[in-house]
Amino acid sequence: MKSEAIWVVEPKKIEIRTIDVPDPKYNEVQIETKACGVCAWDSYLYQGISAPGPIPYIIGHEAAGIVHKVGAGVTNVKPGDKVFCASGSNDMMSQYFNVGGDCVAKIPDDTTDFAAWVAEPTVCVVNLLKITNIQPGDKVVLVGAGYMGLLTLMGLQAYPVGELTVFELREDRLAMAKEYNPTYCFSPESEEGKAHIERLAAEGGADVVIDFGATDSAYELADKVILHDAGKFVLGSWHRHEETFDGTHWHMSGVTVYNLSPNSNAHFRDMIPRTAALIKRGVYNPGKLVTHVADYHDAEPVFIKSITKEDGYMKGVITF
Incomplete structure (x- = not known):
């Protein structure tokens, strides 16, 4: 044909x-x-x-x-x-x-x-949240509220997280992120955002940090607020370019790093019909973005x- x-x-x-x-x-x-x-x-x-x-x-x-x-x-x-x-x-x-x-x-x-x-990106988000195994009451931080970040926020609404913080530089995307009712939503460069970053770090960090910033500065922010002992760090959009980072924190704190790639889950294709069901139920609405x-x-x-x-x-x- x-x-x-x-x-x-x-x-x-x-x-x-x-x-x-x-x-x-x-x-x-x-x-x-x-x-x-x-x-x-x-x-x-x-x-x-x-x-x-x-x-x-x-x-x-x-x-x-x-x-x-x-x-x-x-x-x-x-x-x-x-x-x-x-x-x-x-x-x-x-x-x-x-x-x-x-x-x-x-x-x-x-x-x-x-x-x-x-809906392929939504399948990736469903897979990400599954393999990360977020627990009830976890403190979760999302860095970057672009397309994939907002899809992730849609999914996190169905999770019983204890506290959900979003960091995003662009005001228009911050406004979109607030529609999904995170506990906190800041520009990391604002005075409120800087204070919140310091509070998270002082309290020991977040249980789960999901990075969709795809920049050195976003990585540095994510690394700063991850749990000091056995936190989970999801690399959401770092997959097609070089990044630089200091792995000391990862090694000394026992941070587990998760990868958004479909290849991170041998049963990724099982997520495809599950994602269709979640979209039909209204948990995700990729068309809105x-x-x-x-x-x-x-x-x-x-x-x-x-x-x-x-x-x-x-x-x-x-x-x-």
């Missing part, structure tokens, strides 16, 4: 090229793509950074669409079902693609806004804004 796909042909340049998509294998499904999110990794790939291989390449791993065909061994979905995908492929910015049947979950039959069902949507014929401006973060950019989605 012929399919048009988005290719990165050189750093900061994309083209639409036609590819051949074979019939799905025994355990695969073939998806007609309706929407595909622009991940932070896609933003790097658009710039020619952290590529899985030489340019040119297709990108995309956050798709939602309609099942077109299924392999003989697939039993969880059928042609015509509406689904979102998580894991199994990095070439989903294509009109059609094949992926393992265990990488998809059904979404409501009446779905028309497929951009609202770009989508700020920029464009047809695949006019996708380049969205990729540019994924870098510059201008025009209130939070999350971009490409439609097909």
